[in-house]
Amino acid sequence: MAQSHTSIHEMLKDTPTLNESNSAIHSGTEPRLKHPNSLALNNISAPATPTNSLASPLGDSSFIKSGAAKIDTLKNWSISTYKCTRQIMLEKLGKSSRTIDSELEAQIEQLRDTQRKYLQILRLTRALSSHFHHVVQTNRMLSEAFSDLAQKSPELQEEFMYNSDTQRSLTKNGELLLNALNFFTSSINTLCNKTIEDTLITIRQYETARIEYDAYRMDLENAKPEPTSPTVSAESQKNYDKHKENYEKLRADITVKMQFLDENRIKVMHKQLVLLHNAVAAYFSGNAVALEGTLKQFNIKTPNSASGSWLEQ
């Protein structure tokens, strides 16, 4: 709900420029300000302020046509924003009913939780990759320092040489592991910040649609006790139907999207977790062959294959 609130405020930034507005935008909102709980809304109805600056009509006919279309958009947007803001406030105050789809909402909460947890894994593996990068750099420098000492210290040549070789081998394999780690973090990044995020954007649209639907549903319910104004009731019914349809379409959309996402997520995570485990296990058991095999298996470019074509050599 907090996110829907935010997105409405973001919508405010995307409104048409102020000097194209029209006093007609009040037609939909003012008659409904009779609601007893509208106290908190008076200082929120910012979209009404544009009316103050419409004094000078600026344009030629095409401009006016385009302007009229924009005015229409602004009108609809204003009504919708007002209704949604009111609905959000009333829900927050506990004074309005909201449509609840427990199962779907639990799935959504689960998805958000999964994203949070995977982002935590992403942060940690990125940190691991960074720290490990420094280890590998130090391995390389140590290998060189030991090699230098081996050449200049006949009395300890063998000992320095052993250590130089070990550090060199760690450098080489460490770079392979770094490739695997970076492949892992890159894939998890795509999963979290593209794939899951894409579904969450639709979910936010669905959540906005749910608020709109509930807002027009409340409208309709409030309009019913007044049989003296059948046009208002018919308009409310039309709006209600339209928003109900949109809400149900988006609900169906996200249900499908979440199902596909789940299958995709499991596939990606399975692959990446197997890669991470195999690469880490191979590196830390000193199995260079298995490490290279793992990288090949996952089509990860090694430093050699990534170092450019033979033309550069």
Place this chain on the structure above:
Amino acid sequence: MAQSHTSIHEMLKDTPTLNESNSAIHSGTEPRLKHPNSLALNNISAPATPTNSLASPLGDSSFIKSGAAKIDTLKNWSISTYKCTRQIMLEKLGKSSRTIDSELEAQIEQLRDTQRKYLQILRLTRALSSHFHHVVQTNRMLSEAFSDLAQKSPELQEEFMYNSDTQRSLTKNGELLLNALNFFTSSINTLCNKTIEDTLITIRQYETARIEYDAYRMDLENAKPEPTSPTVSAESQKNYDKHKENYEKLRADITVKMQFLDENRIKVMHKQLVLLHNAVAAYFSGNAVALEGTLKQFNIKTPNSASGSWLEQ
């Protein structure tokens, strides 16, 4: 030579307090200011300035006695400092001969080079230890994050669990390796900054003694053409003999010290390099048993044994 120069300046800081000085301190230095190359020395002869502040004799008899001893010390120090400074200047200007012991000086240069190279190894292994510490910390956090996900993701339980176990095992063995790395750096630190440094201090004393010896040797050589002043010649001879003896004693000292140091250094480095290699090789081949065995072999306390007595539990 630069170091001898410095140490003489440091000696300046350790002079007796100024109000105990006596005009007698000039007796040894002024007659020798006839030297044609003393141009550069006039503004270096700082020890002569205290004479300006001796106007008020302050003390009782014991104070005077103690003062007299201190004056004597200052006198000798002033003469010596003057002579050595002059000798350093003359050597720098290429106007004085110096005693050269090529073999010993090569050994000394070799020792300084060894210290520099070992300090480089120390810096690198400390860096390795620090970076590796961060890797181990991240291993621990990753192990917990994976374990948490394994419990909450039945669809990927096995994959998360594998990774959690791997990271936990890396944490445990990583801590053992950190102990080995810290034992290595601690030992190399002692070797470089205590054992080798101790010999280098004696070497700096030897280098000062060499300058003093050369200074009094030059004195004696300059005094010889004047048979009219046999006392000066006799004093020069006495001083020369004394400083020659001191020089030869320190030369013998450092020859022995460097020999012992070399044996000690080889022993320490052999042990530490074997430890480092075995611990690193064991860790990076996933051989936890060998890693623990290496730590036991070198009497390195493990985190468990170092975590305090049972009383604290």
